[in-house]
Each structure stands twice: as structure tokens, then as C-alpha cells.
Amino acid sequence: MSKSDSQTAPPDRMPVVPAWAVPRGPVTSDADAAFLAGAALNALDTLVRMQPDWAGVWRQRLALKCAVSAVRLAGRSEDEAALRDVWVLRGSADDLGPAGRIFAAYKRLAARMATIDTKVLRELADLFAIRWGDELATIPAMIDDVNQAGRTAPFAAAAIVTELCTIRPDAEVLAWWLADWMLAQRLRWDRPVPLLMAQRASTAFRVETGRGRMRPGELGFERAVCLALAQASAEACRLAAEVARRADRLAAVAPKLRAKGAGEAIRLLLDEDAVSGALRTAKLSRWASRRLFERLIEFDAVRELSGRSTFRIYGL
Numbered sequence: 001m002s003k004s005d006s007q008t009a010p011p012d013r014m015p016v017v018p019a020w021a022v023p024r025g026p027v028t029s030d031a032d033a034a035f036l037a038g039a040a041l042n043a044l045d046t047l048v049r050m051q052p053d054w055a056g057v058w059r060q061r062l063a064l065k066c067a068v069s070a071v072r073l074a075g076r077s078e079d080e081a082a083l084r085d086v087w088v089l090r091g092s093a094d095d096l097g098p099a100g101r102i103f104a105a106y107k108r109l110a111a112r113m114a115t116i117d118t119k120v121l122r123e124l125a126d127l128f129a130i131r132w133g134d135e136l137a138t139i140p141a142m143i144d145d146v147n148q149a150g151r152t153a154p155f156a157a158a159a160i161v162t163e164l165c166t167i168r169p170d171a172e173v174l175a176w177w178l179a180d181w182m183l184a185q186r187l188r189w190d191r192p193v194p195l196l197m198a199q200r201a202s203t204a205f206r207v208e209t210g211r212g213r214m215r216p217g218e219l220g221f222e223r224a225v226c227l228a229l230a231q232a233s234a235e236a237c238r239l240a241a242e243v244a245r246r247a248d249r250l251a252a253v254a255p256k257l258r259a260k261g262a263g264e265a266i267r268l269l270l271d272e273d274a275v276s277g278a279l280r281t282a283k284l285s286r287w288a289s290r291r292l293f294e295r296l297i298e299f300d301a302v303r304e305l306s307g308r309s310t311f312r313i314y315g316l
Helices: 003-008 030-050 055-073 080-088 097-111 118-127 139-148 153-167 169-187 221-256 262-271 286-298
Strands: 313-315
Touching: 030 153, 030 169, 030 221, 055 080, 055 097, 055 169, 055 221, 055 262, 080 097, 080 313, 097 118, 097 169, 118 139, 118 169, 139 153, 139 169, 153 169, 153 221, 221 262, 221 286, 262 286, 286 313
Parallel strands: none
Antiparallel strands: none
């Protein structure tokens, strides 16, 4: 399917992970887990390659979910609403704070396929509040080794998490970020899809005794990553169908909008998880943007995400 076709494809034609590929109970065979992951990733791969015009907001919404899980791993309590506020309402000179910087790292993952070198790793270490050390400088070589081994995408993702957590247990949040990056590289996607961190507390990583969580490198960890990817792919495809429906509604009402600069606001809504109600652009004043979003609410084309009467935030 070409990109132009994908932009007009109805939501009910979005790829769906088959129900039989989503784990519904214990899976004790590595081969079975790999099969489920492969089937689920095939559906997700189809979606990624469609390149719909709303792929930006879809990836950024997945990034938000991963960021919430990463914030929990860091021992903090900020939820989706708090992270949205930190990001959307920030001033140009504002410090994002620990949780906001974690969110920034995941927004960065969703936005582009970075080259993993020392400069990027130092920047990520700062965002995740991880102490820099010589061990982190070995990550590019670690990635090369995993690639040279020719492992399939789920097992390559599991390997990078295991190897990094072995030498730097305090860098687990970075390891999961890199796992999504590795998955995108192995599948030859143009940019990563944030998936695995959001699954860290899922049943995929529950130990067989039912008590505790499986750690990187433990027996069965690769199987758990496969199951997590199957679940994450299904959730990502379901989210895509929801976003596609909302994007179709936005496209349907766009010709009715008279505000100059409405096209810029619509582009932001398709690219970002959330947009400030006080948006200002070269063609759109704060008053005009407020009126524009009010019209979009009347048309049921966007949602107000904060629940507040002031400092409002809008999104698909």
C-alpha cells in the first residue's frame, strides 16, 4: 500500500494482531513465544510501513505510555496528565524536572532514528539521570556484536537489555529505550515505535511462581520479551485504529475551518500527543487558536485532555 493510500484508508482497514497471537495465559515454550511475537510484529510492521499521516501522534502517544512506566521505574509518581502538563505548558527556559526529562527521552525515541554514539548516549544518560561511566561508552560495540550475531528482532532487543543491565544494573531504563531502538533497526523501520518499557510491569515478565518479576538475564527472559512484544504490538494496533478514526473526523471538518493558520494547528494535532490551547504561530494568535479549538470541540474533532477550564490542552 502506498503512503497516499494509507492516508485515506478507513480505520477498519488498520492492521490487527490476530487474537490467537496475543498471549492469554502461561506460555512455557520459547518457540511458541517467538511464533506469537513474529505474528504480532508482522501486523505492526504492516502498520508502520503504511506511514499514515497521523503516525506522529500515534508514536508520541505510545512514547507517553512508555514514559509513565519509566517514571515509575525511577521511583516517581507522575502520570500521563502530569507529563503532558510538564511538556505542553513548559516555557522556553523551564527545567523539565526528572520526570519531564524522561518524557523528553521517549519523545526523542519516537521522533527519529538516532545514531547511537557517545554523544547521544551522554545526552540520554543526562535525561535519565544515569551516572556516566566507561561501561556506557561500550554500548555502540555492544550493538555491533548483537547485530553481528544476526539475531532476530525480539531476541536482539532482549540481548541489549540483558547485556547492558549486566554491566550497569542502574541503567535499566536506558536498556529498555535501546531495546525499542534495536527492534526498529532490525526490522528496518524509519524510526522506532515505543513499546517495551510500557510492558515492563505486565504479566509477560511475571515469574512462573506468580511472585515477583523476571529480571534481565534470568532464565525465560527472552521468552518474556517475545510475549511482551506480542502484547505491545496488539495494543499499538488498537491505538492506531482509534487514532485513525479521530484523524478521519479531523480531516472531515478541516474544510469548515476559516481561521488562518488552521492548517498548522491540524498538522500539530497529527504530529503530537497534545497541543496547548494557547498555541501561537506566525498565522495564529492565542485568541484565534482558542476559538479554533472551541470549533474543533463543537465538531467533535478533538478532545480537551486536561479537564481544566484554564491552561487547556487538546489532542486527537
